[in-house]
Amino acid sequence: MxxxxxxxxxxxxxxxxxxxxxxxxxxxxxxxxxxxxxxxxxxxxxxxxxxxxxxYRLMDLRVQSTYGLTEKSIDDLRDIPGVQTVQPVYSSDVFLGESGLIAKVYSYTGENELNGYKITSGHLPEASGEIVLDANLLQEEKFSLGDSITFSGEAGNDLAENFQTLSYTVVGFVQSPQYIETSNRGTSRIGKGTADAFAVIPEDNFNLPVYTEAYLSFTDTAAESAYTPAYDDLVERHLSETEDALKNYPEQRLEELKAEAAEMMAAGQQPMDATQQQQQQQQAEALAAQNPLEQPKVYVTDRTINPGYAEYxxxxxxxxxxxxxxxxxxxxxxxxxxxxxxxxxxxxxxxxxxxxxxxxxxxxxxxxxxxxxxxxxxxxxxxxxxxxxxxxxxxxxxxxxxxxxxxxxxxxxxxxxxxxxxxxxxxxxxxxxxxxxxxxxxxxxxxxxxxxxxPKSGQRIMLERFGFLWRRLSFVQKVTARNLFRYKQRMFMTVIGVAGCTALILTGFGLKDSIGSIADRQFGGIMKYSALVALHDNATAEDKASYAELIKQEPAVTGTLDVLQEAMTARAKGVNDQEVRIFVPTDADKLAPFVTMKDRTTDEPRVLTDEGAIITEKLARLYDLVPGDSLTVLDSNNEEYQVKVSAVTENYVLHYVYMTPAYYTEVFGHDPVYNTQLLNYSAQDKQWEDTFGEKLTSNGQVAMVSFSSGVGEAFDGTMESMDVVIVVLIVSAAALAFVVLYNLTNINVSERVRELSTIKVLGFYDKEVTMYIYRENILLTLLGIIFGGALGILLHGFVLSTAELDATMFAPLIKWQSYLYAALLTVLFSGIVMVFMHLKLKRIHMIEALKSVE
Incomplete structure (x- = not known):
C-alpha cells in the first residue's frame, strides 16, 4: 500500500x-x-x-621488391604459416591519354581477389582492351563510360614492353579499399611524383617478366576487426614472419638475374627468329634497368601504407x-x-x-x-x-x-x-x-x-559599502542589486548557463572562421602564384618551343618560375606516414613573388640556404621537429633519405619541404629535374582564366594546369561539410539556453509570487512587474555573455587542436563578428524566454498568492 x-x-x-x-x-x-x-x-x-x-578483402600485408617477385618467391609466401591468400599482382604507372593524369594500373584476374573493387558504374574488365577507372574520375567528369584511352609514358620509356596493348575502352568505374581518401592516390614513379587515380585492366594485358607486388591475408586476422589492438598485434607478428621467410630472397634473386644474363649472352650466339630476338631484347632491357649487380631490396608493409588508412x-x-x-x-x-x-x-x-x-x-x-x-x-x-x-x-x-x-x-x-x-x-x-x-x-x-x-535576514550587500555609487542608484536599481545577491545560487546558475550557451555558439562560429580563413591564407597569402603548370618530361623540342612562345606572347603574365615538385613519404616511428612535396625552385632568390615563407607568429621571413630544408609548420608539429633535426623521407622505390631542417614556415594545407637545387643534389645524389612552372599574371577575370587554360592544355608540353582561384574554391567546398557540425552546435546551444533560462526564471517567479503580487496590488502595471524580474535576468545574461566569450576562446582552441586533420592546420582565429553573433543569439534566446514568462506573470492571481501562507 x-x-x-x-x-x-x-x-x-x-x-x-x-x-x-x-x-x-x-x-x-x-x-x-x-x-x-x-x-x-x-x-x-x-x-x-x-x-x-x-x-572487399583488403590485404593484411603487401610485399614488394626492387627487382620484382618471381613465381618461386610467391610459393615461398604461400608456405608461411597461417597464410590464407597470396595474390601476386602486376602494376605500372602511366599517363592516361592526353589528360595529363597519372594512373597506377593494376592487373585483375576476375577471381575472388584481395583488394576487391566496389562498382559504382559499369562492370569490371572482362576482355582484353577493357579498363576500369577510379570512380573519382567520373565524379570529376574526366572520363565516362565508352571513352577510349591510350597509355603513354615518359621520354625513353616504351610502354609497349609492359603491356600487350596500349589502347583501352572504359567499361566501368570503381572504388577500392586501398584508397579510401578522395584526394590521395599515393606516389608515382613518373611525372610529378603523385598518382591522380588508379585503374584496372585484365592480367593478360600486362607483359612483365615478374610480378611487381603481392598481397597477403591470414586466417587469424579474418576474425578481427581493423583498427583494434588484437588485429594490430596479429599483423605485426605476421609482418615479422614474412620478413623472415624472404630474408634469403635478395641473394637468390641476384643469382637468378646473373644466371639469366649468362643464358641470354649464350643464346645470343645461336640463331633466333624475330619473336625470340624481341623477347631477348625485352629481357635484356629489363635486366639493364635500377643496376642488376646490386642486391635487390624487399619491402613488407601493412595496411597503414594505404593513403588515409591510419589518418581515418x-x-x-x-x-x-x-x-x-x-x-x-x-x-x-x-x-x-x-x-x-x-x-x-x-x-x-x-x-x-x-x-x-x-x-x-x-x-x-x-x-x-x-x-x-x-x-x-x-x-x-x-x-x-x-x-x-x-x-x-x-x-x-x-x-x-x-x-x-x-x-x-x-x-x-x-x-x-x-x-x-x-x-x-x-x-x-x-x-x-x-x-x-x-x-x-x-x-x-x-x-x-x-x-x-x-525569510533570510536582510544584509548589506557589497555595493552598499561604496556610498558614492550606491547613493546615485534609483530605488528600482537598488532592489535589483539586492535581489541578485539575495539569491546567489540562482545568480551563479544563470551566469553559468548563459556562459555555456555563449561558449558553444562562439565555438561554432569560431570553427567557421578558422576553417574558412584557410583558403585565403594558403592560396593567395602563402602560395601567391596565380597558376601552376605541370609539364611533360618527354615533350618534343617543338612542343617546348611552342609553350615558351605561348607564355612570352601573353601580356597578362607578369612572372614565371621553374620548380621541381616531387611527392615523397615522411616516416617516423609512432607517427602516421605523411605525403610531403619536395619543392625546389631554380633560383631561391626569385621565390618570394610566388611563395611566402615566414614565421606564423612573428612574421619573420624564412630564407632558403644550401645548409638544409625549410619545412611547413604542421609537418614539424606532427614529427616534433625543430631546426637542426632531421626528417626521414622515402621515394617511390622506398629508398630512405635524411633531410636536415633549417627552419619552419607557416602553411595550412598539405606538407612541403623547400630546398635549394644544391641541397637537393646533396640529399638525393642527382640534379633536380624541373617539372613544374609557376605563373603570375595580372588578369583577375574568370573568363580570361578559362581561355588561357584552354590554350595551355592544348599545348603538347603541358600535362595539367591548376589555377589558385579554383583550388581555393574547391577547398572551401570541401570544408562546407563542417557547416552541419556548426549548426548542430548552435541548435544545441539554443536548446541549452532556453531550458536553463526558462527553468531558472520559472523558479524565480514561483519563489517570489507573493512579492510580485504585493507590487501588483501597490499599482505596478504588467510590464513593470515583468521588468522587475527581467532587469535581473538582463544583467545576468550580459555577465554570462562576457564569461561565455572567455570560455568560448578556450573551447575553440581545444576543438581546433583535436579536430585538425593531419594534412591541414586550422588558423587560430575568431572574427569580431562571431563574438557579436554569439552575443546577439544568446540575447535572442533569453528574449524568447522572457516573452513566455511575461505571459505567465500576467496570469498571477494576486489575492490567492497573498493568502497562500494561511
Missing part, C-alpha cells in the same frame, strides 16, 4: 509540475544525446570502415576526445539546474514533509518521493537521449567527413558501455541532487517544517 501511494503521489506531482519535470528531462536529454551521439560517432566510423575492408582512425579518435569535453557543459549545468529545481520542490513541500515526519515516517520514506521523481525524469531523458544520440549524431558527423573519404553509408550501432555511463551520470545529476536537497530540509524538526520558512 505504501508503494502504491508513493507512485500515485509521484505521478500527481508530475502532472502538477509539468514544466519543472520537462525542464529536468530536457537538460538531461541534451547531455545524454550529445555524449552518446558524439562518443559513438568514432566507433561507428571505424566499424563502417572495418566492415568495408572485410567485404585518428579522425575517429579525435571525435572521441571532443565527445569527452562537450557533454561536460550539459551534464554540469544539468546537475546545477536539477539541484536548484529539486531544492525548490522540496521547499514547496515543507508542510507535507513536516506532517509526514510528525506522523512517524522515516527519512528514507519521505525522501523516496523526491528520489523517484528525479529518477523518473533522468531515466526517461536518458532513453530519449540515447535514441537521439545513437541515431542522429553519428550520421551528421560521418556525413561531414563524406567529401574526404570514399566509404559506404555509416553503420550505426548501440554501445551498452556508453548507455550505462550516460544513465549513471544522469542519475547522479538528478537523484543525487534530490537527496542533497531533501536531506537539508529533513534535518529540521517537524514543528519547524510545518511552519513557513523564515
Amino acid at each position: 505504501k508503494k502504491r501511494a508513493l507512485w500515485k503521489d509521484v505521478f500527481r506531482e508530475i502532472r502538477h509540475t509539468k514544466a519543472r519535470f520537462l525542464s529536468i528531462f530536457a537538460i538531461i536529454m541534451l547531455g545524454v544525446s550529445f555524449f552518446a551521439g558524439i562518443k559513438s560517432a568514432g566507433p561507428d566510423m571505424l566499424n563502417t570502415a572495418a566492415t568495408y575492408y572485410k567485404d 582512425k585518428d579522425n575517429a579518435d579525435r571525435l572521441s576526445a571532443i565527445a569527452t569535453a562537450f557533454p561536460v557543459f550539459f551534464f554540469l549545468i544539468a546537475a546545477l539546474v536539477s539541484l536548484t529545481t529539486m531544492t525548490r520542490m522540496v521547499e514547496e513541500q515543507r508542510l507535507q514533509i513536516g506532517t509526514l515526519k510528525a506522523l512517524g515516517y522515516g527519512a528514507m520514506d519521505i525522501m523516496a518521493k523526491f528520489l523517484v521523481y528525479g529518477t523518473l525524469a533522468s531515466l526517461a531523458a536518458s532513453i530519449a537521449g540515447l535514441a537521439v544520440g545513437f541515431t542522429l549524431f553519428p550520421g551528421i558527423i560521418y556525413n561531414a567527413y563524406g567529401q574526404l573519404y570514399n566509404l559506404p553509408d555509416v553503420i550505426k550501432s548501440f554501445y551498452p558501455a556508453y548507455a550505462i555511463i550516460s544513465i549513471i551520470v544522469a542519475l547522479v545529476c538528478t537523484a543525487m541532487t534530490a537527496m542533497i536537497a531533501s536531506r537539508v530540509e529533513l534535518r529540521s524538526n517537524a514543528s519547524v517544517l510545518m511552519r513557513p520558512k523564515s
Whole structure:
C-alpha cells in the first residue's frame, strides 16, 4: 500500500509540475544525446570502415621488391604459416591519354581477389582492351563510360614492353579499399611524383617478366576487426614472419638475374627468329634497368601504407576526445539546474514533509518521493537521449567527413558501455541532487517544517559599502542589486548557463572562421602564384618551343618560375606516414613573388640556404621537429633519405619541404629535374582564366594546369561539410539556453509570487512587474555573455587542436563578428524566454498568492 501511494503521489506531482519535470528531462536529454551521439560517432566510423575492408578483402600485408617477385618467391609466401591468400599482382604507372593524369594500373584476374573493387558504374574488365577507372574520375567528369584511352609514358620509356596493348575502352568505374581518401592516390614513379587515380585492366594485358607486388591475408586476422589492438598485434607478428621467410630472397634473386644474363649472352650466339630476338631484347632491357649487380631490396608493409588508412582512425579518435569535453557543459549545468529545481520542490513541500515526519515516517520514506521523481525524469531523458544520440549524431558527423573519404553509408550501432555511463551520470545529476536537497530540509524538526520558512535576514550587500555609487542608484536599481545577491545560487546558475550557451555558439562560429580563413591564407597569402603548370618530361623540342612562345606572347603574365615538385613519404616511428612535396625552385632568390615563407607568429621571413630544408609548420608539429633535426623521407622505390631542417614556415594545407637545387643534389645524389612552372599574371577575370587554360592544355608540353582561384574554391567546398557540425552546435546551444533560462526564471517567479503580487496590488502595471524580474535576468545574461566569450576562446582552441586533420592546420582565429553573433543569439534566446514568462506573470492571481501562507 505504501508503494502504491508513493507512485500515485509521484505521478500527481508530475502532472502538477509539468514544466519543472520537462525542464529536468530536457537538460538531461541534451547531455545524454550529445555524449552518446558524439562518443559513438568514432566507433561507428571505424566499424563502417572495418566492415568495408572485410567485404572487399583488403590485404593484411603487401610485399614488394626492387627487382620484382618471381613465381618461386610467391610459393615461398604461400608456405608461411597461417597464410590464407597470396595474390601476386602486376602494376605500372602511366599517363592516361592526353589528360595529363597519372594512373597506377593494376592487373585483375576476375577471381575472388584481395583488394576487391566496389562498382559504382559499369562492370569490371572482362576482355582484353577493357579498363576500369577510379570512380573519382567520373565524379570529376574526366572520363565516362565508352571513352577510349591510350597509355603513354615518359621520354625513353616504351610502354609497349609492359603491356600487350596500349589502347583501352572504359567499361566501368570503381572504388577500392586501398584508397579510401578522395584526394590521395599515393606516389608515382613518373611525372610529378603523385598518382591522380588508379585503374584496372585484365592480367593478360600486362607483359612483365615478374610480378611487381603481392598481397597477403591470414586466417587469424579474418576474425578481427581493423583498427583494434588484437588485429594490430596479429599483423605485426605476421609482418615479422614474412620478413623472415624472404630474408634469403635478395641473394637468390641476384643469382637468378646473373644466371639469366649468362643464358641470354649464350643464346645470343645461336640463331633466333624475330619473336625470340624481341623477347631477348625485352629481357635484356629489363635486366639493364635500377643496376642488376646490386642486391635487390624487399619491402613488407601493412595496411597503414594505404593513403588515409591510419589518418581515418585518428579522425575517429579525435571525435572521441571532443565527445569527452562537450557533454561536460550539459551534464554540469544539468546537475546545477536539477539541484536548484529539486531544492525548490522540496521547499514547496515543507508542510507535507513536516506532517509526514510528525506522523512517524522515516527519512528514507519521505525522501523516496523526491528520489523517484528525479529518477523518473533522468531515466526517461536518458532513453530519449540515447535514441537521439545513437541515431542522429553519428550520421551528421560521418556525413561531414563524406567529401574526404570514399566509404559506404555509416553503420550505426548501440554501445551498452556508453548507455550505462550516460544513465549513471544522469542519475547522479538528478537523484543525487534530490537527496542533497531533501536531506537539508529533513534535518529540521517537524514543528519547524510545518511552519513557513523564515525569510533570510536582510544584509548589506557589497555595493552598499561604496556610498558614492550606491547613493546615485534609483530605488528600482537598488532592489535589483539586492535581489541578485539575495539569491546567489540562482545568480551563479544563470551566469553559468548563459556562459555555456555563449561558449558553444562562439565555438561554432569560431570553427567557421578558422576553417574558412584557410583558403585565403594558403592560396593567395602563402602560395601567391596565380597558376601552376605541370609539364611533360618527354615533350618534343617543338612542343617546348611552342609553350615558351605561348607564355612570352601573353601580356597578362607578369612572372614565371621553374620548380621541381616531387611527392615523397615522411616516416617516423609512432607517427602516421605523411605525403610531403619536395619543392625546389631554380633560383631561391626569385621565390618570394610566388611563395611566402615566414614565421606564423612573428612574421619573420624564412630564407632558403644550401645548409638544409625549410619545412611547413604542421609537418614539424606532427614529427616534433625543430631546426637542426632531421626528417626521414622515402621515394617511390622506398629508398630512405635524411633531410636536415633549417627552419619552419607557416602553411595550412598539405606538407612541403623547400630546398635549394644544391641541397637537393646533396640529399638525393642527382640534379633536380624541373617539372613544374609557376605563373603570375595580372588578369583577375574568370573568363580570361578559362581561355588561357584552354590554350595551355592544348599545348603538347603541358600535362595539367591548376589555377589558385579554383583550388581555393574547391577547398572551401570541401570544408562546407563542417557547416552541419556548426549548426548542430548552435541548435544545441539554443536548446541549452532556453531550458536553463526558462527553468531558472520559472523558479524565480514561483519563489517570489507573493512579492510580485504585493507590487501588483501597490499599482505596478504588467510590464513593470515583468521588468522587475527581467532587469535581473538582463544583467545576468550580459555577465554570462562576457564569461561565455572567455570560455568560448578556450573551447575553440581545444576543438581546433583535436579536430585538425593531419594534412591541414586550422588558423587560430575568431572574427569580431562571431563574438557579436554569439552575443546577439544568446540575447535572442533569453528574449524568447522572457516573452513566455511575461505571459505567465500576467496570469498571477494576486489575492490567492497573498493568502497562500494561511
